[in-house]
Amino acid sequence: MKNGKARGRPSASDRGGIRKRGAAKKVDREGDLVMDGNTTQARAKRGRGDSVRSGASSGTRSQTSTRAIDAIQKAISSNSESQQANIRQGGRASNLEQVRVNNWKGSKAKSNPDGGQESLIAFLEKKLSPPDARASARARITKVFITSVVLSDVLSFSVMSRLEGDAIIVSIKPELLNRMLQLNGFNFAGKILEIEKYDEAGIDQSMLPVNGSTPTAADTKAKMTAFLAKRFNRENKLLDLSDLRNDPDLIAMGIFQSTSTESKFFPALMKVWELNLSLVFDSPAARRQAVESVSLRANKLENLKMVTTLAQAFPDLKNLDLSHNDFKDAQSLLAWRHKFENLELLDLSNTPFSADPTFKDTMLKWYLKLRVLNGIEVRTAEELAALKKSPIPVQAPYFRDEGCIAENFIRAFFSGYDNDRNGLLDSVYDNESTFTLNINTAAPRAQQADVAAWDAYIKNSRNLLRITHLTARMSRSHNGAEKIRKLWNSLPATRHPDIAAHPQDWLIECYPIPGLVDPTGQSPTGVGGLLITVHGKYDEIGKGSKIDTRSFDRTFVLGPGGGAGGVRVINDILCCRAYGGNEAWAPETEGAAQPAAQQATPQQSIDQAAVPPQPVVGPPATPEGYGMPAPGKSETQVQQEQLVIQVMSQTGMTLQYSELAISGNGWDLDKALQDFAKLKEQGTLPPEAFLAGTV
Amino acid sequence: MAPASEDTLVKHSTEAATEFVNSFYPALQSNRATISSFYSQQASTILFNGNVVADGAAVQEIFVNQMTPTHYEVQSFDCQIINRTYPTPTATGFKLPTETTIKDMSILVIVSGFVRFGESRDLPQRGFSETFVLVPNPTADGPKGKRRREWLIQTQNFRLVV
Numbered sequence: 112m113k114n115g116k117a118r119g120r121p122s123a124s125d126r127g128g129i130r131k132r133g134a135a136k137k138v139d140r141e142g143d144l145v146m147d148g149n150t151t152q153a154r155a156k157r158g159r160g161d162s163v164r165s166g167a168s169s170g171t172r173s174q175t176s177t178r179a180i181d182a183i184q185k186a187i188s189s190n191s192e193s194q195q196a197n198i199r200q201g202g203r204a205s206n207l208e209q210v211r212v213n214n215w216k217g218s219k220a221k222s223n224p225d226g227g228q229e230s231l232i233a234f235l236e237k238k239l240s241p242p243d244a245r246a247s248a249r250a251r252i253t254k255v256f257i258t259s260v261v262l263s264d265v266l267s268f269s270v271m272s273r274l275e276g277d278a279i280i281v282s283i284k285p286e287l288l289n290r291m292l293q294l295n296g297f298n299f300a301g302k303i304l305e306i307e308k309y310d311e312a313g314i315d316q317s318m319l320p321v322n323g324s325t326p327t328a329a330d331t332k333a334k335m336t337a338f339l340a341k342r343f344n345r346e347n348k349l350l351d352l353s354d355l356r357n358d359p360d361l362i363a364m365g366i367f368q369s370t371s372t373e374s375k376f377f378p379a380l381m382k383v384w385e386l387n388l389s390l391v392f393d394s395p396a397a398r399r400q401a402v403e404s405v406s407l408r409a410n411k412l413e414n415l416k417m418v419t420t421l422a423q424a425f426p427d428l429k430n431l432d433l434s435h436n437d438f439k440d441a442q443s444l445l446a447w448r449h450k451f452e453n454l455e456l457l458d459l460s461n462t463p464f465s466a467d468p469t470f471k472d473t474m475l476k477w478y479l480k481l482r483v484l485n486g487i488e489v490r491t492a493e494e495l496a497a498l499k500k501s502p503i504p505v506q507a508p509y510f511r512d513e514g515c516i517a518e519n520f521i522r523a524f525f526s527g528y529d530n531d532r533n534g535l536l537d538s539v540y541d542n543e544s545t546f547t548l549n550i551n552t553a554a555p556r557a558q559q560a561d562v563a564a565w566d567a568y569i570k571n572s573r574n575l576l577r578i579t580h581l582t583a584r585m586s587r588s589h590n591g592a593e594k595i596r597k598l599w600n601s602l603p604a605t606r607h608p609d610i611a612a613h614p615q616d617w618l619i620e621c622y623p624i625p626g627l628v629d630p631t632g633q634s635p636t637g638v639g640g641l642l643i644t645v646h647g648k649y650d651e652i653g654k655g656s657k658i659d660t661r662s663f664d665r666t667f668v669l670g671p672g673g674g675a676g677g678v679r680v681i682n683d684i685l686c687c688r689a690y691g692g693n694e695a696w697a698p699e700t701e702g703a704a705q706p707a708a709q710q711a712t713p714q715q716s717i718d719q720a721a722v723p724p725q726p727v728v729g730p731p732a733t734p735e736g737y738g739m740p741a742p743g744k745s746e747t748q749v750q751q752e753q754l755v756i757q758v759m760s761q762t763g764m765t766l767q768y769s770e771l772a773i774s775g776n777g778w779d780l781d782k783a784l785q786d787f788a789k790l791k792e793q794g795t796l797p798p799e800a801f802l803a804g805t806v
Numbered sequence: 807m808a809p810a811s812e813d814t815l816v817k818h819s820t821e822a823a824t825e826f827v828n829s830f831y832p833a834l835q836s837n838r839a840t841i842s843s844f845y846s847q848q849a850s851t852i853l854f855n856g857n858v859v860a861d862g863a864a865v866q867e868i869f870v871n872q873m874t875p876t877h878y879e880v881q882s883f884d885c886q887i888i889n890r891t892y893p894t895p896t897a898t899g900f901k902l903p904t905e906t907t908i909k910d911m912s913i914l915v916i917v918s919g920f921v922r923f924g925e926s927r928d929l930p931q932r933g934f935s936e937t938f939v940l941v942p943n944p945t946a947d948g949p950k951g952k953r954r955r956e957w958l959i960q961t962q963n964f965r966l967v968v
Contacts, residue, residue, distance in 0.1 A: 502874050551882035618965065624850060
């Protein structure tokens with residue numbers, strides 16, 4: 112339940128059907144909770160007894176700051192970090208209505224592990240639903256977040272802030288707003304709920320510190336905000352949290368006077384940071400990039416217990432200074448072992464651990480991008496590159512087109528898919544075409560960014576790992592242009608990058624394959640066609656202004672046919688996954704600059720479409736390593752490739768045509784050349800048979 | 807023969823693809839001596855990151871002698887029938903469309919997952935996408951009732967994509 116969306120309870124119907132509108136006290140008949148404040152006999156199923164009640168909120172603490180931090184802490188602990196971040200982001204983008212629910216804490220459900228939050232949401236959802244609603248038709252609260260603080264000023268860290276106690280902000284569909292507001296004054300497990308429309312813009316008017324919140328908490332919050340403003344260097348993207356014990360402001364706040372305040376201080380500080388940040392930076396990406404470096408130098412840290420939340424606040428950190436602390440061993444840092452995947456620089460000097468003989472190896476193992484450790488280079492740029500490299504060198508795309516068929520197809524396909532799916536279907540799909548879609552929801556990603564939900568696709572995903580029943584496998588295969596049309600028109604609108612303008616975003620490969628159905632029935636042993644594989648990205652244009660970038664892999668089998676360009680799509684199989692970038696297919700440049708493979712890829716050739724082709728001088732257009740021995744290449748193949756090169760240099764024909772000429776003549780060079788001379792004389796060779804610049 | 811019904815075709819093709827995916831990737835990982843047995847003698851293009859590999863024997867040679875231990879994880883895959891009357895080679899030529907059975911089809915398979923080059927689980931996960939065309943093994947029903955692989959790779963294109 113990523114967004115904290117409350118689950119509907121299994122017995123969803125409101126059995127009593129009691130809906131006394133406007134009355135102050137309500138009785139929930141469902142049985143989960145006793146709503147009447149005077150009833151003491153707890154029927155609560157989820158209640159864990161009363162012991163917590165005395166433990167949690169009573170007791171006197173001497174420090175006012177303790178209370179303040181405590182209040183913040185409570186809000187934090189009832190809600191996970193990531194959840195909060197998601198919700199902030201989601202709440203803004205969608206056109207849901209936000210409603211604030213106050214005075215719910217301390218209900219009889221408070222002893223639930225979540226302080227009664229889930230019960231409250233379930234209660235509200237039930238009250239919002241029509242009495243006879245079936246489970247599927249019940250009202251849903253889509254987003255929830257608990258707020259402990261809402262800061263007034265969007266652009267500065269230094270302005271007064273206000274604690275909103277333990278309000279819960281929920282998001283609901285606009286049509287539910289009126290009914291929701293009518294719930295104001297309802298009795299939830301002994302507490303009279305205060306429900307009002309929540310408007311972030313309207314906060315300023317209610318900013319005055321009267322508002323029922325603990326002044327000391329508000330004060331603490333403001334001081335933390337001011338402290339962060341002091342310690343954050345926005346230009347250098349540095350958050351300096353070193354030597355906190357000697358910070359006069361923190362000393363004045365009494366943070367380090369007791370272990371209790373001390374342990375709560377840091378998580379609270381991170382929370383204040385996040386809330387501030389989410390107001391300053393709109394996009395999650397900008398928020399992640401706001402800080403590249405953090406220093407926790409000289410804080411007498413023995414382990415990460417106190418500061419562990421830092422890893423959630425700054426997952427993409429590049430530089431981390433932990434020096435002059437008391438970390439004894441790897442164990443004391445274990446909590447951050449799988450964090451900070453992008454860490455490049457780590458300083459643990461002047462810690463006991465850095466004297467450990469295993470220190471360097473352990474840190475290299477934990478942090479794969481680590482370059483500098485304790486001020487010493489531990490990985491060279493080459494070593495870092497080698498680590499990224501696959502044992503199978505990455506080459507330029509392999510592209511063996513025939514008469515620009517694939518190139519023209521690809522060019523038309525993606526603009527058609529973005530702009531006119533119906534027209535595209537009419538032009539190259541027929542009744543025998545097949546389209547299927549599968550979603551790899553767990554694919555590796557380029558960034559640690561959140562992946563937008565796959566709701567619009569998933570019911571059509573034919574991932575055969577998951578879709579194991581024959582009927583589902585059949586219904587998720589879309590055969591024939593009309594069925595494909597129906598599906599395509601239901602899939603989200605897309606925008607693929609322009610191939611000519613952004614060739615690096617694409618990897619397109621193509622080569623001939625045999626054994627396809629001959630639609631004319633003339634060739635019983637089948638006909639040849641093209642297999643095209645495309646890897647790239649697209650923007651998904653959702654409702655409103657929301658745009659999500661995703662990656663895809665798409666394979667086509669094209670056969671000869673009556674469609675545009677003389678082709679038909681036999682197979683079209685699409686895999687969508689989280690955005691994974693384009694670095695993986697950037698060819699590795701090794702050693703001395705070798706001439707790049709001269710085969711024309713669509714990326715290149717489309718790019719150069721307007722430019723006259725370069726005359727080929729010197730070696731003819733063959734891919735790198737062609738005609739040369741290589742691991743995995745048989746001796747026969749090397750010889751054949753060398754023969755092809757000879758044909759190319761003597762005839763001026765392209766690699767494909769040269770290969771055809773010589774393989775069609777039993778790899779006999781003389782025969783191939785004779786054949787060529789004859790065909791050339793007859794004028795039957797098409798212009799594209801020749802290398803550019805030779806005719 | 808009467809054309810096979812749609813459900814038979816889907817059942818046959820998806821089971822073939824599943825069987826292939828469930829046996830090929832484990833072989834790349836830990837049974838490399840069997841790799842060549844997955845390839846058709848008539849294999850056409852075989853590509854790894856744009857590198858052309860000649861045939862199944864060459865693929866096996868590379869994996870046995872040159873490749874680090876490699877962990878593959880298939881996260882999603884799908885398949886489609888390309889040709890339901892595939893001209894499977896016979897002793898005397900090719901099967902004609904009138905002679906083909908349900909087994910004579912060619913199948914397009916697309917796989918999405920990640921790979922880890924090296925043994926440590928701490929190594930990065932690299933996303934890959936791989937496309938295959940599978941064709942029937944003409945000698946699957948070998949002598950002495952000994953079953954061989956029913957489906958062989960006609961063409962293969964592996965690419966790291968993340």
